[in-house]
Amino acid sequence: xxxxxxxxLALACALVPACATDDTDVSSTTDSVSQDxxxxxxxxxxxxxxxxxxxxxxxxxxxxxxxxxxRVVRELAPFVPRPTAxxxxxxxxxxxxxxSIFEPGLAPYLAANNTDVWGMDRRWTLATTDISxxxxxxxxxxxxxxxxxxxLARATRSADGSGTGKLALVGFSHGAQLAYIYAAAxxxxxxxxxxxxxxAAYSPAxxxxxxxxxxxxxxxxxxxxxxxxxxxxxxxxxxxxLDETAPNDVSPIDPPMTNREFMLFLLGQTYQFxxxxxxxxxxxxxxxxxxxxxxxxxxxxxxLEQAPPHQSMLEAADLDAQLCGNGPIAAPLxxxxxxxxxxxxxxxxxxxxxxxxxxxSSTDVTTRIVPNYGHGDLLFATTAQQLAWQPLASWLAHH
Numbered sequence: 001x002x003x004x005x006x007x008x009l010a011l012a013c014a015l016v017p018a019c020a021t022d023d024t025d026v027s028s029t030t031d032s033v034s035q036d037x038x039x040x041x042x043x044x045x046x047x048x049x050x051x052x053x054x055x056x057x058x059x060x061x062x063x064x065x066x067x068x069x070x071r072v073v074r075e076l077a078p079f080v081p082r083p084t085a086x087x088x089x090x091x092x093x094x095x096x097x098x099x100s101i102f103e104p105g106l107a108p109y110l111a112a113n114n115t116d117v118w119g120m121d122r123r124w125t126l127a128t129t130d131i132s133x134x135x136x137x138x139x140x141x142x143x144x145x146x147x148x149x150x151x152l153a154r155a156t157r158s159a160d161g162s163g164t165g166k167l168a169l170v171g172f173s174h175g176a177q178l179a180y181i182y183a184a185a186x187x188x189x190x191x192x193x194x195x196x197x198x199x200a201a202y203s204p205a206x207x208x209x210x211x212x213x214x215x216x217x218x219x220x221x222x223x224x225x226x227x228x229x230x231x232x233x234x235x236x237x238x239x240x241x242l243d244e245t246a247p248n249d250v251s252p253i254d255p256p257m258t259n260r261e262f263m264l265f266l267l268g269q270t271y272q273f274x275x276x277x278x279x280x281x282x283x284x285x286x287x288x289x290x291x292x293x294x295x296x297x298x299x300x301x302x303x304l305e306q307a308p309p310h311q312s313m314l315e316a317a318d319l320d321a322q323l324c325g326n327g328p329i330a331a332p333l334x335x336x337x338x339x340x341x342x343x344x345x346x347x348x349x350x351x352x353x354x355x356x357x358x359x360x361s362s363t364d365v366t367t368r369i370v371p372n373y374g375h376g377d378l379l380f381a382t383t384a385q386q387l388a389w390q391p392l393a394s395w396l397a398h399h
Contacts, residue, residue, distance in 0.1 A: 049074045049082070050111050052103065056126070057152070059145060062133035064126055067145050069152060070098045070119035072107040083162045086396055087116035088194075089150055093173025095233040097125040100306035101172065101379050104299075106389055113393040116162060120149040124315070125308040134229035137312035139319060139329055143182055150189035166191035168396055173198050173375065177319055180356065183338065184331035192399040194341040194392060195356070197348050197375055200333060202323065203355035209277065214324035220317035231316055233307040239266055240304025243297070267300060267374070268292065281347045281374035294373065294381035303376065339364035341395045343388060348375035366395060 040056035053071040060066075070090075074082040088110065090102050098107070098119035107117045123137055123145065150167060158164045169190040171179030180200035183193045202210040239253060239262060247260035254262050268285035271278060283300060284293040292300060321327040333356065340362045344350045350369050357365050370378065370387045378388045 043079065046072065046103075046108050046111075048112070049076075050108050051075050052107075057148070059123075059148060062136070063130040064123045064133055064137075066126055067123060067149060068098070068121035068126060069149050070103075070107075070117075070121070071153075071156075072103070072111045072117040072119075074111055074114075081116070081160055081162070083160075084114050084116040085163070085165070086114065086168070086399075087118060087153065087157060087162070087165070088168040088170045088396055089146075089153060089190075090117060090119040091146070091169070091171040091175030091179055092119070092121065092125075093171075093175045093198075094311065095236045095304070095307035096173075097121045097306075097308055100303060101376075104380075105384065106379055106392075109385060109389045110393055110396065113397070115393065115396050116157065118149070118153045118167065120146060122312075122315075124310055124312045127308070127310040131230050131310055134310070134312050135224065135314060137229075138314050139178065139181065139322070139327075142178060142315065143185060143329070146178070146182055147186065147189065154189060168192040168194060168399060170194040170196065170392070170396075171198070172196040172379065174319055177322070180333070180336070181322060181329055181331045184333055184335045185329050187335065187338065190338060192339040192341070192396075193336065194343065194395065195353065196343050196378055196392075197345045197350070197353065199349060199353040199356040200322070200331075201356050201359055203352070206277075206352060206355075209275075209352075210324060212275065213320045214326070217317050217320035217324050217326075220313055220320060224314050224317060229313050231311045231313045233309055233311055236304040236307045237309065239263055240301040240307075244301040244305070263297075263300070264289065264292070267376070270375075277349055277352045279347060280349070282376050283380075284347045284372055284374040284377055294377045294383060296380075296382065299380050300376070303380065333359040334361050336360040337362055339399045340366070341392070341399075342367045343378065343392060344369040345373035345375050345378050346371045347373055347377075364399075 042054045044052050046052050055069045056066050057069055058066050076082050092098055092101055098121050102119055110117050122142055153167055167190055169179045176195035176198035177200055179193055179195060183190060242259040243263035248258050251257045251259045251262040267282040270282045271280040283295050286293045318328055340357060340360055342353055342357050344353045346369050354367060357367055368391055378384060
């Protein structure tokens with residue numbers, strides 16, 4: 001007999017210590033869990049028999065001590081998920097959350113292809129005005145939150161009839177780097193790993209890029225030490241909004257460009273100001289440079305407009321330090337033994353992400369680079385379903 005999701009989630013949440021606040025006895029959380037579910041649990045229809053559940057989960061007592069856990073799944077009946085053999089936890093990247101980059105396309109697609117899709121929004125995505133706890137939002141803290149989310153997902157799946165199997169961990173951009181770090185430093189709760197267009201180590205040929213990461217991390221740590229703990233995303237939000245509402249007006253960000261010209265520059269020539277790789281582009285431009293080649297412009301606008309207003313500077317410093325080789329987390333890539341899938345975008349990280357796949361101990365490694373794609377095209381391009389989502393769904397179905 002299949003069980004309803006809501007009581008199963010309450011039961012599973014009671015089994016996860018982080019569902020309680022820091023000084024609460026887990027054995028006494030059942031009533032408070034029910035209250036939390038009534039306040040922070042939502043269900044919405046996506047398409048067909050696919051529904052999207054969200055739960056805001058308290059993990060402490062500071063201003064933003066909460067994570068948002070998502071589940072996109074097919075239902076047999078209201079609140080009764082269809083049991084699946086495969087499940088994946090999706091991790092977002094910078095200036096993003098689950099809703100802005102996964103919910104519009106990839107998550108429902110994977111759910112329609114019999115993957116139970118989960119996601120975790122990091123603490124900074126929930127912040128509005130109070131950023132008093134941003135100085136503690138480190139990668140170490142995020143790894144602990146991720147383990148909590150994975151534990152909750154597995155306990156819920158067990159309770160509602162999908163079994164006790166481990167999840168695939170799927171990360172996009174810096175979410176992919178975080179996935180690599182988790183797999184190397186801990187690895188519990190996951191049975192496979194998929195990295196979308198990012199890396200966890202530089203090849204010897206990319207020594208200059210590694211040196212830049214070292215410089216960046218040193219600068220970012222100095223900012224944090226000086227009290228600058230927020231890396232705000234208002235720049236991206238403004239760029240997307242102005243391109244949508246006043247594309248032909250002069251850009252207040254970079255005159256005399258128009259707002260549309262600046263948007264094309266920001267996403268189509270990202271390497272000019274963020275040389276993550278020498279040809280790094282958030283979106284691929286058309287041959288004449290006057291439009292995006294694969295992603296509709298309005299989709300690009302909405303991507304930026306929906307960015308969380310705040311982001312942790314300490315996270316940025318930690319992630320750059322990890323790439324520098326002097327990060328705070330001991331995470332040797334040789335510790336990774338689970339199957340690995342690397343999906344790159346030729347016009348972004350692309351081939352620069354292949355070196356990381358050679359440093360793991362996995363015996364099952366698959367790589368694919370989509371030609372003529374920018375970073376975000378993997379999620380938003382009109383051809384992404386065929387060129388990126390289907391290969392990922394097929395790989396997940398076999399791992």
